[in-house]
Amino acid sequence: MNADAPRAELNTDFSSPDAEPTSWARVEELLSAPRTFWISTVRPDGRPHVTPLIAVWRDGVLHFATGPAERKALNLARNAEVVLTTGDAAWDEGCDVVVEGTAVRITDEDRLRALAGAWEATYGSFWKFDVRDGAFSGDGGAAWVFGVAPRTVFAFAKGDPSGQTRWRLR
Template structure:
């Protein structure tokens, strides 16, 4: 299992940027898989706690049922538009994908992320190039720039 703490140890500066994007806003978006295999997008709140990325689901919620049946997920930070004239300062957006370990509680489901991929998409300082950086436990940190 790859915890958030593992990401922080492997690529601290990258992990800090991603975490700041996730913590900048309360609401995020999660993708799960329905029983028929089609995707479901839901709003969700997440927290970094004791070196783990964790989130929950209320009793009877479909996203919780999806994750208990198929633990794969993709999580997206909140997105804000770049400010006109200051596009180079745009913080970008972040994504985390993997699988969850589910625990039932009296308040619903509690999920701990086993992280397979972390992505930070942003612009370069001149706002002329889209920069996509991504980290996986097996390949480490990689980067591509698109003009």
Template sequence: MPEPGSPTEIQLDVRAELPALPDGYGLPESISGLLPWDRVESELAAAQHYWLTSVRPDGRPHVVPRWGVWLDGRFYYDGSPATRHTRNVEVNPAVTLNLESGSRVVIVEGTSTATRADADGLGGRLSSAFGKYADAGYAPAPDAWAGIDGGGLRVIAPTRALAWFDFPRDCTRFRFE
């Protein structure tokens, strides 16, 4: 499991566009009100709680709340490889990641893969980012994700997203290439 590249190596080509919704939803005709990706990323980075959806081997969905961090255009989370969601993504890495709000909506589709982070690189940055959970008793050290198994660290690489903060006026679909 290689450590992901430095921030300058992870370049997201993000395209914003109007989503395809059925007539009657009131979507604007112009792209002038689309959300900028950096505003959506700010919501992802600031969030405390996320909902992760994976698919069970029999095809049924599985949804679980997760703690994690949005860093360098990716979502990092950790946990035991024995959990249902981790066993699911080992078979089918397709996932969705949602924020809690039903009015400030961010839905990210992507793939979840096992990874690792050395303490003197990504691990230190992850440890700082996970500091948002320190008051809840979770403060992993920079070396928490080093070693062969990566300490259960996983990363979601986005493939597309849907977001709105004032539906339907700013409903925006993002594609990542």
């Protein structure tokens, strides 16, 4: 096990008897791959809001972008707590991951340029962004970039054996 990897806790109440914790390397592999993520935020009236997006895992932080006037950006202005999920579409194989944390807006332009390069490297030239005024800039206008340093991460290994692993990072 990597000395820098967080400690995994297998929840035996929701795991097969022969299950082992999912490795942190597997979680990072899933978070790094080009895939759809789902973000959950909280509306001003307390109702949940869930929407798909793409994200980039870099330096132990999960990053996503949204327009300043989009519902998720408006929600984050009032409550920055989020849940991001991703995984495999099959119900009986693969692994799903849940990341809980606080979304923090990133405005440092050097960091944004590095993230713009990561977006394009991960998702292709369709997702090419310039950086201007502390945000991504593209054909769709400005996009604010947020980073979520995970507080808690869950992995749900599906199939046989199945297992639920949790990491507390902060």
